[in-house]
Amino acid sequence: MGIYVGQSIAGESGEGKGRAGGGMGPISHPSTGLDRFHQNIRRAGMGFRTILVHVDTGPSAPKRLKLSADLAARFEAHLVGLYVRRPFQAPAFTDAGPAMDSLYRTYESAVQADEAAAMAAFGTTGPLKAWRVADGPAEQVVAAHARYADLVIVGQAEPDAAAEATPPDLAEAVAMAGERPTLIVPHIGAAKPPGRTVMLCWNGTREAARAATGALPFLKKADKVVILLVDPEDEPGGAGVHVAAWLARHGVTAVVKRDTAGGADIGEIILSRAADQDADLIVMGLYGHSRMREWVMGGASRTLLASMTVPLLVAH
Template identity: 35%
Template sequence: MSFKTILAVVGASHGDEDLRIAADLCGQAGAHLSVLVTAWAPEPMGRYPTMTPAWVEQRDRSMQALQERVGQARDLLGRREISSDVDSVYSEVAAADYDIGERSIYCDLLLIGPDAFADADLKRQVLGGGLLQAGRPLLLIPPGTKPTLQPKTVLLAWDSRAQSARAAREALEMMSKAESVRVTMVDPTASLRGSGDEPGADVAAYLARHGINVTVDTLPSGGKTVAQVLQQHAVDVSADIIVMGAYGHSRLRESIFGGVTRSMLDETKLPVLMAR
């Protein structure tokens, strides 16, 4: 699909890098940029938590910092030739993922930039709210990478499950403009159900009907994890981005992900587009 509204979630204490990256991506896509600046209330301490004067003072400082960051973000984006808006949310810690999820409903793509990637608390809230609760596709941008929505080479991680198919559909327009798409399968098993007699053939035919230049790569794990194999292959084929399905669920307000998804969320060295 095309990305016409992109939502970037940033922390009130973060710098400008995530905003600049989001603005650049929106410029590439001709998309509107929505920025959600986040902060959450400190948790009361002690055996019988109460809102002490110190707690109230800390909360007031956080709210002031949040509003100052909103103003700075508006000033920065006002100098860019893109359509944009900036809003903020001040949440209780336990409700932050729900607040982010509600905002994510109205975007085509959700961003986790380098600063948010390095902020474990914020990343967990964005994943729980945006990816799991709202079901929005997510572009994960680790530090030191050069993200683009106009990649030359895309690695599509494929395992014949619904989540992979959802990721492929979300990335169809992007893949149709790429020079090459490498459908990559690790230790696939030929079967009547699932991968079929020729693993990768069905999805390759589907993508080819959309005018996409497809190559199917079937790789052995060779004692490595699936995430390690995918990342190494992405480097080997000079992929600009990895597209993959995300496996997990939210339980008791904790984001719980499968092994491959968790490894990619924590250790990826390339931008990853995830969908669930």
């Protein structure tokens, strides 16, 4: 993909000067969501050692950066800030020559100013902080760098399109790439640090299993974990109990809540139940598909991405 990392600060060993650089035995019922948990147990069991946060100059960036720093401190993780330089786009009517040169100089000056502002906001002091700069489409660049992290933090789309410093669908594109668990921070920020009261949305799918497994470090540190099932298809006491038992083996005590949609938007139900439980983090699978290079999200996913009031940890 030709990603070039322009800078690396605060010691990313093994990556060079600025360049980005087990089996569990047979599964008896690979179609069940619980079995999918065990495929990723070892990957999630050690916690977050590297956290990647996307840095831009949008109005919500400072809140996202503060949350990222708080989480890195809580998990004693290496925090990597990634700034993606927006590509130069010349107007179609502009001919090559002095006019094009002038446009490019203006672009380069603006990008350098944005980069400097982003780096200053992130801060680069400290033994567990590193800074990366890359060129390319933001969705592809962040997804590629996610492969070298345990958790990726991005922001919800800004409500004011004019203030958007990155593509408005960056969060869902990175999450749908499925490289690592993705924590999406609301543009309003978080009223309190996420992960003390966690709502885990469960429907037995692969996406839900990946999200739950990716959230294990949060779940292990949580004071309260609620497993929410909306219109569960299994018999009473089925999947919810199995998930709670799996979590218990990791030292996580969880309560199971079952609800019915009754024709209502499931995303709205999730947000309502999260408010009832005073949840500060929602964990769920993300559903959608690509159409003409744009992501078409499922109903609940679309609702939460648009209306989230607390951070959302998702996986595809």
